[in-house]
Amino acid sequence: MKTFAERVRMAREHAGLTQAQLAEAVGMSQPGIQKLERSGGASKFTIQIASACGVSSEWLATGKGEMVDASAPRKPGFDVNIEPIDEPIRTVPLISCVAAGKMTSVTDPYALGAYEKKVPVLVDTSKFAFALRIHGDSMVPEFVPGDIVIIDPDITPQPGDYVIAKNDDQEATFKKYRPRGRNEKGQEYFELVPLNPDYPTLRSDLDQIAIIGTVVQHNRIMRRTNKL
Secondary structure, rough: OHHHHHHHHHHHHOOOOOHHHHHHHHHHOHHHHHHHHOOOOOOOHHHHHHHOOOHHHHHHHHHOOOOOOOOOOOOOOOOOOOOOOOOOOOOEEEEEEEEOOOEEEOOOOOOOOOEEEEEEEOOOOOOOOEEEEEEOOOOOOOOOOOEEEEEEEOOOOOOOOOEEEEEOEEEEEEEEEEEEEEOOOOOEEEEEEOOOOOOEEEEEHOOEEEEEEEEEEEOOOOOOOOOO
């Protein structure tokens, strides 16, 4: 009889999921899934893992019975003729927090090259793309504290894009980009506009700010669960 650790790995591979994908589906961390597949042991996420992988929860927990109950009703939209895609999922590092409000110091507790976790990216990005977690409420209701945004420094913002900007003191903010043409000196300038009207609009010619990257993806956690 296979161990619980082996059954978790078999279930995940049966579903065609990576460790990161399974972790996201059941509300765990990727290291948590990795730990289960290495050392096993009981898990409070057993039923969720079985459901996400389309296997029997009894088989996953005890090894008894068949891995997949052929007589069980299939989930809506599940098609046994669909094959999992083998292509690797691109990820970027989640390295910092940025305030969606006034200019504030970027919170980056990680050493150079380190990161909290890797975040899946669903769009084409340059190799310099990275992820930030939003703090503050100047961009509600579109962006709320805890949301994660993917930033690509290689993409030039267009009117209406969301951007991360810094000032000369290396403080950062997250706002909507709005070009305004040229000022009285003939210099091009832009505004950084909050979605929350309680916060002021910033101007690049007055506030000495520069764009460091354009938002290309927005991730929101709809329901939080306990981690392993």
